Amino acid sequence: MPSLGADMEAGTLVEWRIAPGQHVHRGDVVALVETEKGIIDIESFEEGLVERLIVQPGSRVPVGTALAVFAGEAAAPQDAGAAPPQPATAAATAATAGRERAPRASPAARAKAVALGIDLASIPDRGPQGFITLQDVERAAGRPGAAPVAPPTAASRGTVRTAIGAAMSRSKREIPHYYLRLAMDFTAAARWLERYNEARAVPERLLSTVLLIKASARAAGAVLGFNGYFGVNGFEPSQAVHVGVAIALRGGGLVAPAILDANQKPLATIMLELHDLVGRVRSGHMRSGELAAATLTVTSLGEEGVDSLYPIIYPPQVAIIGFGSVLERPWAVAGRVEARPVLNLTLAADHRVSDGRQGAQFLARIRDALLRPEEL
Amino acid sequence: MSPPTSVASLESQVLALLVDIAPDVDPAAVRPEQPFRDQFDFDSMDFFNFAAALHQHFGLDIPERDYPQLTSLAGCIAYLRQRLPGGAAP
Numbered sequence: 001m002p003s004l005g006a007d008m009e010a011g012t013l014v015e016w017r018i019a020p021g022q023h024v025h026r027g028d029v030v031a032l033v034e035t036e037k038g039i040i041d042i043e044s045f046e047e048g049l050v051e052r053l054i055v056q057p058g059s060r061v062p063v064g065t066a067l068a069v070f071a072g073e074a075a076a077p078q079d080a081g082a083a084p085p086q087p088a089t090a091a092a093t094a095a096t097a098g099r100e101r102a103p104r105a106s107p108a109a110r111a112k113a114v115a116l117g118i119d120l121a122s123i124p125d126r127g128p129q130g131f132i133t134l135q136d137v138e139r140a141a142g143r144p145g146a147a148p149v150a151p152p153t154a155a156s157r158g159t160v161r162t163a164i165g166a167a168m169s170r171s172k173r174e175i176p177h178y179y180l181r182l183a184m185d186f187t188a189a190a191r192w193l194e195r196y197n198e199a200r201a202v203p204e205r206l207l208s209t210v211l212l213i214k215a216s217a218r219a220a221g222a223v224l225g226f227n228g229y230f231g232v233n234g235f236e237p238s239q240a241v242h243v244g245v246a247i248a249l250r251g252g253g254l255v256a257p258a259i260l261d262a263n264q265k266p267l268a269t270i271m272l273e274l275h276d277l278v279g280r281v282r283s284g285h286m287r288s289g290e291l292a293a294a295t296l297t298v299t300s301l302g303e304e305g306v307d308s309l310y311p312i313i314y315p316p317q318v319a320i321i322g323f324g325s326v327l328e329r330p331w332a333v334a335g336r337v338e339a340r341p342v343l344n345l346t347l348a349a350d351h352r353v354s355d356g357r358q359g360a361q362f363l364a365r366i367r368d369a370l371l372r373p374e375e376l
Numbered sequence: 377m378s379p380p381t382s383v384a385s386l387e388s389q390v391l392a393l394l395v396d397i398a399p400d401v402d403p404a405a406v407r408p409e410q411p412f413r414d415q416f417d418f419d420s421m422d423f424f425n426f427a428a429a430l431h432q433h434f435g436l437d438i439p440e441r442d443y444p445q446l447t448s449l450a451g452c453i454a455y456l457r458q459r460l461p462g463g464a465a466p
Contacts, residue, residue: 194440197440198439198440201431201437202424202427202428202430202431202437202438203428203431203432205424205440207420207421207424208420209420248417248419250398250400250417251400274421275421275424275425278421302419302420303413303420
């Protein structure tokens with residue numbers, strides 16, 4: 001069961017999309033899993049032949065549980081549909097720290113566990129010999145966590161709130177946040193966008209969020225200390241810049257799936273992907289790869305009139321950028337005060353990784369990129 | 377599609393587009409004068425989709441500067457009546 005974010009502790013396997021004997025390619029959807037965020041398409045990050053399926057549809061299992069075994073992996077089962085490359089590994093490590101991935105167990109216990117659809121790693125009671133016995137497995141089968149549950153329906157909103165609460169509590173407990181704010185004259189970007197959109201029919205136009213995502217991605221690729229993960233070995237910078245975008249769920253809650261390699265994509269591509277992402281977030285067809293992939297997150301409150309927001313870092317990431325509403329404000333230009341569209345950029349960053357000085361450079365980079373929108 | 381000829385027809389078409397974008401919207405409960413944003417969490421992407429749907433459905437080119445007129449149901453109807461050839465008919 002892959003971790004689809006720091007706020008996920010368990011998931012319910014809804015449906016298998018693969019069968020034993022089938023050849024699976026990287027990126028194929030292997031299963032549907034229900035989480036607090038809805039039903040997610042789990043993609044394989046490996047290529048191989050499916051040997052057997054371990055977890056039965058309807059079972060709710062903790063993050064880190066092996067779901068299926070690919071041929072040649074029997075000795076150390078891995079999550080077939082698991083973890084997209086980098087991020088989920090980090091997330092899964094954090095979520096399941098201290099738990100062995102392939103616990104020792106007797107052959108009878110292993111066979112029984114497979115038959116019952118129980119992951120051996122989820123069994124806490126080890127016998128005196130230090131390995132899992134048949135009795136341990138049978139006892140575990142009676143535990144609520146391991147027992148099959150009725151096939152789920154729509155995700156309940158109450159649990160989204162609980163999941164967000166858990167992730168944000170963890171963030172505030174573990175991450176020493178610092179905050180910076182920078183106000184900028186948004187005239188150049190607004191004018192550029194206006195001209196760009198004027199020449200295009202509605203479906204080809206850009207939202208200003210797209211400029212913010214691209215500018216942030218560029219800066220994250222250029223200034224060290226804001227793009228990557230904080231894991232057991234400290235900060236692991238990421239080469240790739242996958243920008244998580246906070247998207248509100250209807251009826252409350254939010255998720256932050258990623259636009260992959262946002263620093264290298266043209267604005268029109270980012271717009272298309274954002275459009276697609278928002279649609280799937282709201283219709284419930286997110287993919288595991290994009291849910292756990294973000295190397296940093298951006299969030300914006302849109303046009304509600306809030307000029308600055310002070311976001312909380314989404315672990316194991318180390319920074320989050322907030323964009324307020326663009327509002328007309330007095331702005332000093334060459335000794336005179338003029339009315340200008342003003343945008344406030346805020347940064348919450350992890351003090352274990354960076355200092356305010358680097359944070360200031362990072363925000364200044366984003367501003368400078370937005371001052372030259374034609375180069376984005 | 378033949379041009380819409382009455383306010384009622386325009387309204388039902390606009391509501392259908394709206395429900396298409398936000399399936400949880402109850403068309404009977406939409407308050408005509410109140411901005412969509414305040415009624416059902418319409419964000420910038422929803423509005424983008426809505427404008428694109430109006431563009432496609434009515435075959436209209438809608439410049440961005442007209443967007444403020446489209447933020448409520450009543451605003452949309454007034455705008456469409458003014459822009460569509462047969463839209464002004466009762």
